[in-house]
Amino acid sequence: xxxxxxxxxxxxxxxxxxxxxxxxxxxxxxxxxxxxxxxxxxxxxxxxxxxxxxxxxxxxxxxxxxxxxxxxxxxxxxxxxxxxxxxxxxxxxxxxxxxxxxxxxxxxxxxxxxxxxxxxxxxxxxxxxxxxxxxxxxxxxxxxxxxxxxxxxxxxxxxxxxxxxxxxxxxxxxxxxxxxxxxxxxxxxxxxxxxxxxxxxxxxxxxxxxxxxxxxxxxxxxxxxxxxxxxxxxxxxxxxxxxxxxxxxxxxxxxxxxxxxxxxxxxxxxxxxxxxxxxxxxxxxxxxxxxxxxxxxxxxxxxxxxxxxxxxxxxxxxxxxxxxxxxxxxxxxxxxxxxxxxxxxxxxxxxx
Numbered sequence: 001x002x003x004x005x006x007x008x009x010x011x012x013x014x015x016x017x018x019x020x021x022x023x024x025x026x027x028x029x030x031x032x033x034x035x036x037x038x039x040x041x042x043x044x045x046x047x048x049x050x051x052x053x054x055x056x057x058x059x060x061x062x063x064x065x066x067x068x069x070x071x072x073x074x075x076x077x078x079x080x081x082x083x084x085x086x087x088x089x090x091x092x093x094x095x096x097x098x099x100x101x102x103x104x105x106x107x108x109x110x111x112x113x114x115x116x117x118x119x120x121x122x123x124x125x126x127x128x129x130x131x132x133x134x135x136x137x138x139x140x141x142x143x144x145x146x147x148x149x150x151x152x153x154x155x156x157x158x159x160x161x162x163x164x165x166x167x168x169x170x171x172x173x174x175x176x177x178x179x180x181x182x183x184x185x186x187x188x189x190x191x192x193x194x195x196x197x198x199x200x201x202x203x204x205x206x207x208x209x210x211x212x213x214x215x216x217x218x219x220x221x222x223x224x225x226x227x228x229x230x231x232x233x234x235x236x237x238x239x240x241x242x243x244x245x246x247x248x249x250x251x252x253x254x255x256x257x258x259x260x261x262x263x264x265x266x267x268x269x270x271x272x273x274x275x276x277x278x279x280x281x282x283x284x285x286x287x288x289x290x291x292x293x294x295x296x297x298x299x300x301x302x303x304x305x306x307x308x309x310x311x312x313x314x315x316x317x318x319x320x321x322x323x324x325x326x327x328x329x330x331x332x333x334x335x336x337x338x339x340x341x342x343x344x345x346x347x348x349x350x351x352x
Contacts, residue, residue, distance in 0.1 A: 024080045025285070025322060027295075027329045032283060035084040035252070036077055038070060039289040039351025040095040045121055046154040048141075050183050050212055052348040054155050058090075063290045067101045069309040071108065073287060076318045078110030082285070086115040086137075088351035090289070093122040099133040106134035113137065117181075117352050121158050123165030127172060137177045138169055142207075143184070144192040145199060153188050170203050179206045179269075184227040193232060194239050201266040208255050208269035213347075214298075229272035233258075236268060243268060252283040279332040285325065286351055295325045297350060298333040 025033035043058045044051075065073075074085065085105060092098060093116075105114050115137030116130070123140065142162060144150050150159040169178045182196055193209075200207035212226040237243045242261030249257075255269035256276075272278075286294040291306030303325045308314040 025077075025082065025326045027326045029280075029329075029331055031281070031329070032081070033285050033326055034082055035086070035284045036074070036082050037086050037088050037284060037286045037351050038074075039088045039090065039287065040064065040070070040092045040098065040101065041090040041289050042349050043094050044089060044091040044119070044348055045094060046091075046119055046156040046158060048119075048143075048154050048183075049188070050185065050347070051352075052346055056348075059290060064095075065287075065289065065291050065306070065309065067104055069291070069306075070101060070287070071104045072309050073305060073318070074105055074111065075108050076315055077285070077322065078108055080319060080322060081110075083110060083112040084115075085111060085113065086117060086139075088117045090348050090351075091119055091121070092116060093118055093126055099126070099129040099135075102130060102133040102135050115139070115177075117141075118165070119154075119158075120162040120165035122161075124161070124168040127165070127168050127176075131172060131175060135176065137179075139179045139181050140166055140169065141182075142166065142180045142196065142199075143182050144189045145195050146192065149189050149192060153185070166203075166205075170205065179208055181208050181210055183210045183212060184232065185212060185225050186227050187225060190227055193235060197236055197240065197268065200268075201260075201264060204265035206257070206267045206269055208271055210271040211274045213273050226274060228275045229256075229270035230275065233270060237261075252281045254278050254282075273333075277332055285322070288345075288349070288351060293322065293325050294350065295329040296333055299330070301325075301328060 027033070041064055047054050047056070087098065087101070089095075095101075102114050105111055113136050114134060116135055117139045118141070120140040120142070123138070140162065143153055144159070147157070147159050151157055166178075166180070169176055180200055184190055184193060196207060209229065209232050211229060233243060240260050240262065243258035244261050246257050246259050246267065248255070254271045254273070256272070257267050257269045259267055286297065287305075288294065288302070291304060291309065292302040293305055294302055303321050305318060305321060308318045308321065
């Protein structure tokens, strides 16, 4: 395991400045938790190097929480002040009839927004039902525009289906808010960065670059494979004539956004999880597909809620469990610490 040298890390955001004081899920560092990532499956139809191994055995389907169990959990979190919800995987569109879950969540009092993170392969065909159910936001992974590079990175074919999903989402605007996510590995797709920027600008879509994090199942993460946000910013600014920072949509968002100095459509965002930790404004909790609450993507602790979700009279216990999980949240993820160990679960098992 290669930890990040402390010299590579930049200062974090102010750890005592939460976005809002409303809500009940406030940790010991005054961070208010208003977002929940819900993983609906660990199953995926590609095998991205930065996420999962080439050969994998997924958990049995009966380990997945039912839609009603997820809705029960969301009803409790909504009463405690969570308003933003995002469905993740694995690949969430592999969960049959996902639009029914979206409709169920949208009917819950206090739920302001339901979004989706997807690899896009199944999006074009499912988008009409998802929109009818109330889907408001979608983030699509796009790491390359080369079929060969896509196959090398994802260990599967499918780029043209991803592009079709992106085109369908672009056409659904403004009803659907779209962002593209790119993760760059120095030895695989660094040369694709500028073409991705131009692709997003042509479609007036925000493109966000995410630093490679130590969450891959192969444990191949290293500083040498990771491309820092600073390096990408410099490369893109040189190509595009400069970048100008803009105010974030949400103070708790993980990305730092920029517009192009020369004007024109599109924005570029950078999620520098490794070199510029944003732990100080983190407002997120996570629910795994098999019913575990996690208070940090890199954390080692989990709180099992499956049994509580089988009991319709356990809302008080469920609320207390959430308060306990938030109270146990650390100041930061600790990647730069000498004793840092990545979580036992890989990204696809936690939820993106």
